[in-house]
Amino acid sequence: MTQSRFEEWLSEHKISEVECLVADMNGTARGKILPPKKFLSGNRSRGLRIPEEVFTLTINGRYTQDTRAVSDSAIDIYMKPDVDTIRFVPWYQEPTAQVICDAFHLDDRPVEISPRHVLKRVLQAYKDKGWKPVIAPELEFYLVKKNIDPDYPLDAAVGRSGRKEPGGQAYGIDAANDFDPIVEDIYDFCEAQELDVDTLSHESGPAQLEINFNHGDPLELADQVFLFKRTVRQAALKHDMYATFMAKPHQNEPGSSMHIHQSVMDIKTGKNIFASKDGSPAKLFLNHIGGLQRYLAAALSLCAPNVNSYRRLVPDSDAPTNVHWAIDNRTVSLRVPSSDPSNTRVENRVPGADANPYLAFAASLACGYLGMVERIKPSEPVEGSAYRYAHTLPISLDESLDKLNYTKALKQVLGEKFCEAYNDVKYEEMQNYRRVISSWEREFLLLNV
DSSP, X not given: OHHHHHHHHHHHTTOSEEEEEEEOTTOOEEEEEEOHHHHHHHHHTTOOEEEGGGGGBOTTSOBOSSOSSSOTTOOEEEEEEOGGGOEEOTTOSSOEEEEEEEEEOTTSOBOTTOHHHHHHHHHHHHHHTTXXXXXXXXXXXXXXXXXXXXXXXXXXXXXXXXXXXXSOOTTOHHHHHTTHHHHHHHHHHHHHHTOOEEEEEEOSSTXXXXXXXXXXXXXXXXXXXXXXXHHXXXXXXXXTEEEEOOSOOSTTSOXXXXXXXXXXXXXXXXXXXXXXXXXXXXXXXXXXXXXXHHHHHHHHHHHSOSTTHHHHSSTTSSSOOSOOEEESOTTSSEEEOOOOGGGOOEEEOOOBTTSOHHHHHHHHHHHHHHHHHTTOOOOOOOOSOGGGSOOOSOSSHHHHHHHHHTOHHHHHHHOHHHHHHHHHHHHHHHHHHHTOOOHHHHHHHTTTO
């Protein structure tokens, strides 16, 4: 049935090429591009082969050395396209399809280190308890001028006015409208791909925008955010600029986050289990917050996956630095928005826009899940600004990886083999980063030491 659905869709849209996509550890699209006939024949015969090592590629495109998380013999795996994810690619001249794939060993075992599988694993843990998570991500990004030489700082893109924004224009209508041509292309591209984006607003940084997604199934939304990042970059290139999801692209401007609103439904009744019958917060809701408080530091490397991520999570930068929670308070990591009981939820404000959506969603939900099954009680909600409290989140990628490695409960939910592979990839990236001599070092050390 699945094969016939693919055949019908490809024929109906007169597709000339098919992009088979998987997300690697960093959320980068990897895979193969095939003519429709080869795609269909490969799908019938486990022929859409890629090396398992594709999931151990670092952000600079190198394979991770000396990892035990993949086979020494480098056996191929195969991609199994998810028919529900096939979409038209709107920025090519030739009619092109894209489809997100799951990864399997040749004996049909799922590839444990695949980020999409990690999210599926967490969702299955919820399902086994009779629960179904619901999320709604909010994703920020910057538009910047093309930056050909990485030694030079990024510069904000210029909109229709022809002038660079002088400073923060949070929620500025005219500031957002200055980028109408690219925003219209983003919306058109999203509509063509059936990406369920909702509202757009201008954020605090120059040429910084935010797109909110409608709430829904975590796997579907991870797929959509994965595709959305490609979409925004392509729309920006059409207008001769870059779009960046770096957590902290500008030195003295706010970073870019990916806030995650999350709640949990009862599978049988479809009701939000975070609210009691009288509308008050349920015990499981408080436990979910308690789990986020206890395990978020250990999960931080999945929500802040790059060395640059930790430049955003610093005091006085409009970003959280601890694990306090509160009602309708945007200074905390865990904000509970005012809402009616059916929409009771918690907003995890820690993840950065640079995070792999599959892994950030998996990590955030895993923390809440552990709180529910371990019945963890949260602290009291804070009053006033949480910025006055101590910085308790890890301050570097090294520290956050260490916490993950020593947190057995979280590793068991996410998968220990995955955690080993993830640690190896990130360690390799840090080693590569440490070899780079920065402009700061050249500026202040060259003639002064």
